[in-house]
Amino acid sequence: MGRKAIPEILQRQIVARSRLLRIEAVDLKFSNGVERQFERMQSSGRGAVMIVPFIDDEQIMLVREYAAGLHNYQLGFPKGLIDPGETPEQAAVRELKEEIGFGARELTPLKSVTMAPQFFSATMHIFIARDLYPEKLEGDEPEPLEQVPWLLSKAEALLAQEDFTEARSIAALLMTLRELEK
Numbered sequence: 001m002g003r004k005a006i007p008e009i010l011q012r013q014i015v016a017r018s019r020l021l022r023i024e025a026v027d028l029k030f031s032n033g034v035e036r037q038f039e040r041m042q043s044s045g046r047g048a049v050m051i052v053p054f055i056d057d058e059q060i061m062l063v064r065e066y067a068a069g070l071h072n073y074q075l076g077f078p079k080g081l082i083d084p085g086e087t088p089e090q091a092a093v094r095e096l097k098e099e100i101g102f103g104a105r106e107l108t109p110l111k112s113v114t115m116a117p118q119f120f121s122a123t124m125h126i127f128i129a130r131d132l133y134p135e136k137l138e139g140d141e142p143e144p145l146e147q148v149p150w151l152l153s154k155a156e157a158l159l160a161q162e163d164f165t166e167a168r169s170i171a172a173l174l175m176t177l178r179e180l181e182k
Contacts, residue, residue, distance in 0.1 A: 005031040015039070041120045048122060049092040050079040050168055052110075052176045053100060053129040055149055060176075061100050064146040064163065075148060075161055076169035079124070088125040096129060098139030100147055104129035110175045113168060126172045128179065152177070 007028040016023040022042040029035045053061045060077075067074040078099040082091040093103050108128040115122060139145075150158055155177060158164055 007031070010035070039119070046084065047082045047088065048079060048124045049082060049088050049095055050077050050124055050126045050172055051092045051096055051104075051107075051129045052077050052127070052172050053096055053102065053104065053132060055132065058153065059149050059151055061102075062148040062150055062158075062164075062169075063099055064148055065141065066143070067166075070165075073146075073163060074166060075158075075164045076166045077172055079168075082125075089127070092125070092127045092129065094137060096132070097135050097137040099141070099145055101134060101136040102132040103135045105131035105133065108179070110172065110179060113171060115168065124168055126168070126175065128176055152180070 007030045010027040010029055012027075013025045014022050015025045024040055024042050026038050026040060027035065028038060055061055062075050063078055064073050064075045066072075078095050080091065080095040080098070082088055083094070086094070088109075089107050092107055097103050106129070108130070110126040110128060112123050112125045114120070115124070155173060158173065159170065164170070
C-alpha cells in the first residue's frame with residue numbers, strides 16, 4: 001500500500017502562546033478535497049530525553065517529582081528538555097547529573113517517541129544509561145527530587161504503583177525489559 005499524500009496546509013495561525021508552547025490553528029485540505037481545521041500544540045522544538053539509569057545489573061533509579069498537570073507527585077524516570085546546541089546524548093547525561101547526581105559512560109538509545117502526535121509536535125528520545133559515575137549538577141527543579149531505586153525483578157509491582165502512570169515512563173520500562181531479553 002502506498003503512502004497517502006500529506007494534506008496541504010492552507011493557513012496557519014497562532015491562537016495562544018505560553019512560555020513553553022504555542023497553540024496553532026491549521027487549515028488543511030486533504031487529497032480527497034475535504035477541508036478541516038486542526039489545532040495543534042507546537043513545542044519549543046528542542047525535543048526531550050528520558051533515561052532509564054541502571055545503578056547496577058539488577059536496579060534502576062526512578063525519581064518522584066511534582067506533576068502540575070495532575071497536581072500530585074509522580075514516579076518516573078529522569079527526563080528533561082534538550083538545551084540549544086546539545087545532542088540528545090549530551091542532554092541525557094546532563095539530566096542524569098541534575099536529577100540523580102550521576103553521569104553515564106554508556107548510553108543505549110531505545111526509541112524516539114511522540115505523545116499525542118495528532119495534537120502535539122514534541123519528540124522524546126529514550127535511553128538506557130549504564131556505567132554510572134557520581135557527578136552532580138544544579139537542576140531547574142523547584143525542590144529536590146526523591147530518588148527511588150527499584151529492582152527490575154519487581155517490574156510488575158512498579159507497573160501496579162498508583163503514582164507510576166506516565167505513558168512515556170511505562171513505555172521506557174517495557175522497552176528496557178524487552179532490550180534485556182535480547
